[in-house]
Amino acid sequence: MEEQLVVEGIVEDIIYQNEENGYTVCTIEYEGEEVSCVGMMLGVHPGEEVRIVGEWTTHPIYGRQLKVDTFDKSIPKTVQGIERYLASGAIKGIGPKTARKIVKHFGLDTFRIIESEPTVLSQIQGISEKKAKEISEVFRAQHELRTAMMVLQEFGITPTYAIKIYKRYKDQTVEVIKTNPYRLAEDIFGIGFKKADEIAMQIGIARNDPQRIKTGVLYLLNNASLEGHTYLPRDLLIGRARELLTVPEEAIMLIENALDELSIQRTIIVKNYDNRICVFLKYLFDRELQIARKLIDLAALYEKDMPFDFERELKQTEKELEIKLVEEQREAVRHVLLNGVTILTGGPGTGKTTTIKAILHMLEKAGEDVLLAAPTGRAAKRMSEATNMQAQTIHRLLEIGYLKEDDQRQMFNRNAENPLEADVIVIDEMSMVDVNLMYALMQAVQEGQRVILIGDADQLPSVGAGNVLKDMIRSERLPVVRLTQIFRQAQESAIVMNAHRINQGDEPVYNEKNTDFFFMARSVQQQVQDTIIELITTRIPKFQKVDPLKEIQVLVPMRKGLLGVNELNKVLQKALNPPALTKVEKEYRDTIFRIGDKVMQIKNNYNTPWKILAPTGYPLDEGIGVFNGDCGMVKAIDLQREVLTVLFDDHKTAEYEFNQLDELELAYAVTIHKSQGSEYPVVILPIHSGPPMLLSRNLLYTGVTRAKKMVVVVGLKDTVSRMIANNSELERYTNLMTHLRQLI
Numbered sequence: 207m208e209e210q211l212v213v214e215g216i217v218e219d220i221i222y223q224n225e226e227n228g229y230t231v232c233t234i235e236y237e238g239e240e241v242s243c244v245g246m247m248l249g250v251h252p253g254e255e256v257r258i259v260g261e262w263t264t265h266p267i268y269g270r271q272l273k274v275d276t277f278d279k280s281i282p283k284t285v286q287g288i289e290r291y292l293a294s295g296a297i298k299g300i301g302p303k304t305a306r307k308i309v310k311h312f313g314l315d316t317f318r319i320i321e322s323e324p325t326v327l328s329q330i331q332g333i334s335e336k337k338a339k340e341i342s343e344v345f346r347a348q349h350e351l352r353t354a355m356m357v358l359q360e361f362g363i364t365p366t367y368a369i370k371i372y373k374r375y376k377d378q379t380v381e382v383i384k385t386n387p388y389r390l391a392e393d394i395f396g397i398g399f400k401k402a403d404e405i406a407m408q409i410g411i412a413r414n415d416p417q418r419i420k421t422g423v424l425y426l427l428n429n430a431s432l433e434g435h436t437y438l439p440r441d442l443l444i445g446r447a448r449e450l451l452t453v454p455e456e457a458i459m460l461i462e463n464a465l466d467e468l469s470i471q472r473t474i475i476v477k478n479y480d481n482r483i484c485v486f487l488k489y490l491f492d493r494e495l496q497i498a499r500k501l502i503d504l505a506a507l508y509e510k511d512m513p514f515d516f517e518r519e520l521k522q523t524e525k526e527l528e529i530k531l532v533e534e535q536r537e538a539v540r541h542v543l544l545n546g547v548t549i550l551t552g553g554p555g556t557g558k559t560t561t562i563k564a565i566l567h568m569l570e571k572a573g574e575d576v577l578l579a580a581p582t583g584r585a586a587k588r589m590s591e592a593t594n595m596q597a598q599t600i601h602r603l604l605e606i607g608y609l610k611e612d613d614q615r616q617m618f619n620r621n622a623e624n625p626l627e628a629d630v631i632v633i634d635e636m637s638m639v640d641v642n643l644m645y646a647l648m649q650a651v652q653e654g655q656r657v658i659l660i661g662d663a664d665q666l667p668s669v670g671a672g673n674v675l676k677d678m679i680r681s682e683r684l685p686v687v688r689l690t691q692i693f694r695q696a697q698e699s700a701i702v703m704n705a706h707r708i709n710q711g712d713e714p715v716y717n718e719k720n721t722d723f724f725f726m727a728r729s730v731q732q733q734v735q736d737t738i739i740e741l742i743t744t745r746i747p748k749f750q751k752v753d754p755l756k757e758i759q760v761l762v763p764m765r766k767g768l769l770g771v772n773e774l775n776k777v778l779q780k781a782l783n784p785p786a787l788t789k790v791e792k793e794y795r796d797t798i799f800r801i802g803d804k805v806m807q808i809k810n811n812y813n814t815p816w817k818i819l820a821p822t823g824y825p826l827d828e829g830i831g832v833f834n835g836d837c838g839m840v841k842a843i844d845l846q847r848e849v850l851t852v853l854f855d856d857h858k859t860a861e862y863e864f865n866q867l868d869e870l871e872l873a874y875a876v877t878i879h880k881s882q883g884s885e886y887p888v889v890i891l892p893i894h895s896g897p898p899m900l901l902s903r904n905l906l907y908t909g910v911t912r913a914k915k916m917v918v919v920v921g922l923k924d925t926v927s928r929m930i931a932n933n934s935e936l937e938r939y940t941n942l943m944t945h946l947r948q949l950i
């Protein structure tokens with residue numbers, strides 16, 4: 207990389223500008239030469255003086271270019287510059303001819319006249335008073351943009367974020383930044399409390415400013431929700447707030463006051479349950495409460511009788527499906543048919559799918575309309591395959607609507623006013639459903655509809671806030687049917703048997719003849735890495751005839767270290783998709799995205815448009831929304847348009863602007879957390895060392911149960927044993943169970 211340099215010049219020509227993200231290719235006049243500049247330069251116009259900080263790069267076709275890191279600009283100061291600026295089309299309604307007339311008339315005073323005396327401007331022939339006003343408004347808007355970008359850059363905000371911020375607040379930008387920069391942390395994805403706090407400190411907001419303390423507390427509660435909690439115990443929250451806000455012990459009152467104020471404003475709810483003072487964000491408190499209420503109503507107000515002679519219908523169904531249900535499965539079927547809500551739970555191979563198939567068969571015969579859904583696309587696909595019926599994601603079921611930029615609130619077209627139309631709603635993989643999704647689902651169902659919730663409560667809980675499935679089961683207030691028998695076919699699978707062993711606290715059995723569960727002892731981390739690469743590139747594909755990219759998945763307990771997701775992705779990328787002349791690359795932060803890379807979407811983006819294209823390129827289907835956990839492959843990278851295209855596993859194609867690449871990650875290795883709800887033919891699990899708290903039984907259990915054909919554990923047996931022994935899940939502070947118990 208060459209050294210950073212500063213270039214000052216006058217913009218000559220705009221060759222390309224993407225109005226959405228500000229990506230610009232332009233030429234400037236610099237020391238008598240014409241220089242091409244490329245980068246984020248929202249709102250530059252010919253004639254403006256720019257000061258660019260950047261570096262020289264060489265483009266294979268266009269030659270030497272100045273890559274812009276930051277820039278600032280001032281409006282032109284010479285008569286020629288002013289005329290060039292106006293003539294460039296920067297202001298709608300002024301073309302080269304009018305520009306000449308205006309500048310001839312007002313000279314260096316032109317901009318002042320346009321901005322503050324539009325009536326004078328209308329003296330020019332051909333400019334009506336109305337038009338003069340319009341011109342003035344456009345000019346002022348541009349002035350605002352310019353000022354906003356300058357102010358943002360002054361506070362060390364990179365152009366990419368500056369554009370996001372400007373697009374969010376428009377003409378309010380400077381005011382927001384200067385009065386309450388903490389709003390950035392709430393409103394802009396990628397800006398946290400710490401960055402906002404830095405800006406606040408620069409502006410001179412005091413450390414003990416009540417607004418600062420309140421925002422800090424809300425930020426912590428928000429962050430806690432990202433860790434899965436729906437509340438924090440008051441003492442824990444105060445401790446975290448002191449640390450974040452560097453409030454000394456004796457000033458703890460400041461935090462207590464902030465809690466009181468937020469509570470009076472009803473932004474937070476403070477409750478005392480069993481001598482624990484719990485602090486909730488109000489919306490999360492309400493959502494858990496509403497879920498509890500609806501579940502209880504669905505269960506209590508269901509009045510339909512068994513639609514047919516149960517024994518006769520069941521016999522008939524068994525005949526038609528060629529199965530014989532065991533007693534606990536028959537009980538499960540009977541229970542579902544008699545109740546408004548049923549939670550059906552059990553480990554792998556305990557016959558959940560078989561039972562649900564029998565239920566669906568009987569319900570269909572009774573003429574009931576059924577809707578099937580699961581939290582992820584992959585889980586929905588598996589459900590479709592298993593039942594031969596259409597299943598969709600819960601988001602799609604609830605008809606997710608269009609959201610404004612950066613607005614993270616979920617808005618569903620199916621809701622209390624427009625509920626789902628069906629007699630029965632079946633949701634699979636309930637362990638992954640968080641409070642927000644469950645709330646949305648519960649809004650869209652009504653009393654009288656039958657709800658069947660299926661899941662394995664021993665899987666890791668949802669990534670988002672809440673512990674919905676476990677809380678529902680533990681409350682002992684809702685009808686739960688547990689399947690426990692492991693069937694013969696399933697017993698032949700060492701994956702299934704070992705999963706159950708792990709779940710009960712026993713050691714897995716490794717490497718028996720014809721097994722599908724292997725252990726490879728490697729004591730040094732580097733050896734683990736090398737072994738994984740050898741397994742994935744040669745040994746497993748040869749042995750199992752699987753596609754290394756699509757059918758083998760490395761699942762990792764942690765993000766950091768030699769065996770963390772980040773590092774493993776780098777080495778696996780090198781092994782599976784090395785650089786080549788034909789493969790375009792884009793470096794973003796410390797990741798290189800290359801054509802052919804396996805990637806994963808890591809946040810829900812309800813607005814990203816997608817298309818499903820026929821091989822001819824003709825669009826077969828289109829929609830919006832790509833979701834956390836969706837996997838695919840980089841299909842194209844367009845360096846000129848600054849766009850990367852991903853083809854997802856479910857055949858959707860979506861485009862990412864380069865400044866949106868923080869939503870994507872390489873996915874040769876993914877965390878076990880992110881793999882929930884997915885299944886892969888072959889799973890490789892590096893289990894070596896790490897913080898004991900993270901290495902837990904249900905993490906190992908979830909990892910193992912993702913595999914269909916083969917599991918290979920590489921690393922230390924001791925660590926595997928320690929994980930199995932560590933049954934103390936990280937505590938999740940959630941309240942659905944308490945609500946359920948208090949309501950009945």
Ligand SMILES: Nc1ncnc2c1ncn2[C@@H]1O[C@H](COP(=O)(O)OP(=O)(O)OP(=O)(O)O)[C@@H](O)[C@H]1O
Pocket residue numbers: 529530531532535552553554555556557558559560561693694695696
């Ligand atoms: N009543 C039964 N009699 C004989 N075999 C059964 C019965 N019920 C289920 N099985 C068999 O047991 C195996 C596991 O069943 P199923 O796929 O329904 O379980 P599951 O709980 O859905 O498993 P997973 O969670 O792993 O998908 C299957 O091969 C299935 O055919």
